[in-house]
Amino acid sequence: EDQVTQSPEALRLQEGESSSLNCSYTVSGLRGLFWYRQDPGKGPEFLFTLYSAGEEKEKERLKATLTKKESFLHITAPKPEDSATYLCAVRGSTLGRLYFGRGTQLTVWP
């Protein structure tokens, strides 16, 4: 069964304190790993897609990397506006179907 585990569940950082979020997965025939951001009371917002081990994507202070078993979302010098829940999802063999992790709630305080 396809599974996605995110850690930690919650993370508090001081502004400027870099860190990483982890997403480990088990899926038969990975066809993509995805990161979403979700703000309170809103729907998830797409951030990145990674397809193969070694791939990296960057957007502002965020950088996503992928290995054969896990993905990391690195946050460099975070700002309070980066506070949100970050969701990881994977797609296996069924086109269009994503399996989501429970998310990491990130809080960045000034």
Add this chain to the structure above:
Amino acid sequence: NAGVTQTPKFRVLKTGQSMTLLCAQDMNHEYMYWYRQDPGMGLRLIHYSVGEGTTAKGEVPDGYNVSRLKKQNFLLGLESAAPSQTSVYFCASSFLGKRANEQFFGPGTRLTVL
């Protein structure tokens, strides 16, 4: 573009009542999805559609029905609501093929069943 819109935003039902949640998208996406999000459970797929007139079951389909009569609309129905269906419901849509992975989500409907 409005993107993905959901109606209503909030709803309170009594056990046994029925209701329909409406999702609309104006991006000409082929795929549409209904998820529910519960504390500590993450997003779980209820039903999805790969095109007009077609639907398929997701992870947690029991107690729900769906219809996709028009490409831009995807309806989620609860025939006899139960307290276990208290949740936040999200609709999403995407293109075909590899781009199906980039799902665009609506703002959600918060449903409480008493």
